[in-house]
Amino acid sequence: MSGGVLVFQYQYQYQFQHIRHGVAISSNNQSCQTCSVFSHSNCTRRYPTLATTITHAFSLSGSGSGAQYSEAGELMDSGRRQQKKRIAGIDQDELLDPKLLADPDSCFCKFQGVEIHHKLYDAESHSSDNSLFSHSQDAQDQTQTPSLKLGLPMILLHGFGASVFSWNKVLKRLAHLTGSKVLAFDRPAFGLTSRLNTFATQISDAKPVNPYSMAFSVLATLYFIDFLAAEKAILVGHSAGSLVAVDAYFEAPERIAALILVAPAILAPRVIPKPKAVENKGDRPDSNNLGKPQFKLFEMLFTFTKHVTEAIMRMIKGMADMLNSLYKKALSSVLQSAFAVMLVRMIIDKFGIAAVRTAWYDSKQVNEHILDGYTKPLRTKGWDRALVEFTAAMLINGESEMKPPLAKRLHEISCPVLIVTGDTDRIVPSWNAENLSRAIPQSKLEVIKNCGHLPHEEKVEEFVRLVDKFLQRAFGGSEEHSLQAVT
Numbered sequence: 001m002s003g004g005v006l007v008f009q010y011q012y013q014y015q016f017q018h019i020r021h022g023v024a025i026s027s028n029n030q031s032c033q034t035c036s037v038f039s040h041s042n043c044t045r046r047y048p049t050l051a052t053t054i055t056h057a058f059s060l061s062g063s064g065s066g067a068q069y070s071e072a073g074e075l076m077d078s079g080r081r082q083q084k085k086r087i088a089g090i091d092q093d094e095l096l097d098p099k100l101l102a103d104p105d106s107c108f109c110k111f112q113g114v115e116i117h118h119k120l121y122d123a124e125s126h127s128s129d130n131s132l133f134s135h136s137q138d139a140q141d142q143t144q145t146p147s148l149k150l151g152l153p154m155i156l157l158h159g160f161g162a163s164v165f166s167w168n169k170v171l172k173r174l175a176h177l178t179g180s181k182v183l184a185f186d187r188p189a190f191g192l193t194s195r196l197n198t199f200a201t202q203i204s205d206a207k208p209v210n211p212y213s214m215a216f217s218v219l220a221t222l223y224f225i226d227f228l229a230a231e232k233a234i235l236v237g238h239s240a241g242s243l244v245a246v247d248a249y250f251e252a253p254e255r256i257a258a259l260i261l262v263a264p265a266i267l268a269p270r271v272i273p274k275p276k277a278v279e280n281k282g283d284r285p286d287s288n289n290l291g292k293p294q295f296k297l298f299e300m301l302f303t304f305t306k307h308v309t310e311a312i313m314r315m316i317k318g319m320a321d322m323l324n325s326l327y328k329k330a331l332s333s334v335l336q337s338a339f340a341v342m343l344v345r346m347i348i349d350k351f352g353i354a355a356v357r358t359a360w361y362d363s364k365q366v367n368e369h370i371l372d373g374y375t376k377p378l379r380t381k382g383w384d385r386a387l388v389e390f391t392a393a394m395l396i397n398g399e400s401e402m403k404p405p406l407a408k409r410l411h412e413i414s415c416p417v418l419i420v421t422g423d424t425d426r427i428v429p430s431w432n433a434e435n436l437s438r439a440i441p442q443s444k445l446e447v448i449k450n451c452g453h454l455p456h457e458e459k460v461e462e463f464v465r466l467v468d469k470f471l472q473r474a475f476g477g478s479e480e481h482s483l484q485a486v487t
Helices: 004-020 047-081 173-180 212-227 242-249 293-335 338-359 370-378 383-396 430-440 460-474
Strands: 023-027 034-036 108-109 114-122 155-156 179-184 233-238 256-262 418-420 444-448
Touching: 108 212, 114 173, 114 212, 114 242, 155 173, 155 212, 155 242, 173 179, 173 460, 179 212, 212 242, 233 242, 242 256, 338 370, 338 383, 370 383, 370 460, 418 430, 418 460, 430 444, 444 460
Parallel strands: 155 179, 155 233, 233 256, 256 418, 418 444
Antiparallel strands: 023 034, 108 114, 114 179
16 A cells, blocks of 8 residues: 555656646546646646646645645645636636726716716617617507606616616616606716725825715716706616715705605604604793792702713713724724725625625526626726725715714705615615605605515516606606506
């Protein structure tokens, strides 16, 4: 037995020693072939035969003699790991500039130093285009004319981890429905919009708005209303995109004609009417007793206690502000580290594909085309660092302290609002949409059955029908032209 092991070791050692000279020759029955390993410095290609022979040598030679190959085996494993570096199935060896991944109908425009990827469809200039209808639909659908001529463009705002791709199925349909322009754009950190390294940016007196912040997304949304040469626009936000839409409304309510919130990731408050304060006569001091000495002493003690309490509260608030500042600085330093990038890559690799499938009611509908669309941005340069910076902007540069929380302002929305949710949304439960509809006066809630987090992708026909119904009610129009429900 030991003799056989020595012969096997000698045979494989002979094979490995000759690799340095550029050729490895194997006579093993399990890998009976000749393979070349080029010695050129730029060539990192490895062949299965070589890996197989080394692996067999480790397993058969025992712990003592296996040490001869440990260093070489580690080098081989390292090379194979580097070559097969993949995140969510996407090769990370050759990342590209976003413009090189653009579709034929992709457009780019520069806003505050960011190249924003967007797609625009104008129903009037494509009135004869019937390519949006599937071959299985009736001929009357192929010759369908717009049911409304609103003169109001639509801007579509995607959610976290999505992009313009998520609107592909409804972008043209909504344009033909309204007879207007419909535009969808990629927010920074997503899709094919350029990635900027804000951590490396020098701080100046005229510091620009962080492109990964909510404020930038709001400004970009309002910019596209001007881009479309419109006074007002209808904003359609999905998931976290709904938050952008609502914030844009509060930033410039006169520019927003209506809001359509799809599976909105907005934490809805519990609507509890506040009772009016009623003054109790028993709580008021008796004016007849104010002149008595004991009441004067009580009044002095009360005033003193009040000032001391206010001083303590100011001190506590100052300490809280200091701790909050220290927390933000510590969090910022962590997020700027290589560890944060590694963590983001690990999370996307582990849960990215699973999250897409979870978003659908019927995960069997998630085909390769859909997965390719959602993972395409992982082929862009700096995608991982951009996600880290987006996370940092959301955590550190949250809601402005100068403005009240969004939950306390929802009742101020006065434009027409449609809320659409799926009854089996596993990411943002439908009950949250129900609470949100109660918090926004005069809003209309629609629940789509057997639908998950993506009504505009999973239930296209029903989604478009609900939008049509809402626009008919909000802006008027003949019911004769509204789309028929698909059962």
